[in-house]
Amino acid sequence: MKKTTKTIIIIYLAILLFKLLIASTITSPSIFADEYIYSKTAKSFYDNFEFKVQNIPTNTYPVII
Numbered sequence: 001m002k003k004t005t006k007t008i009i010i011i012y013l014a015i016l017l018f019k020l021l022i023a024s025t026i027t028s029p030s031i032f033a034d035e036y037i038y039s040k041t042a043k044s045f046y047d048n049f050e051f052k053v054q055n056i057p058t059n060t061y062p063v064i065i
Helices: 005-025 031-048
Strands: none
Touching: none
16 A cells, blocks of 8 residues: 555544544434434324324424425
């Protein structure tokens, strides 16, 4: 491997680790939780015409009409 390629890989891994460390300190709800709830609610509505997340009724996130 060339020295430049090794340097780029090392820089990439350092940035990746730095981002992971920063992301692990976030304790508030994130977009990932919202996406999970919306997708589970949509699947439940499609299958059973009910708004449930893991078979628990929810009205936390209203339907967009």
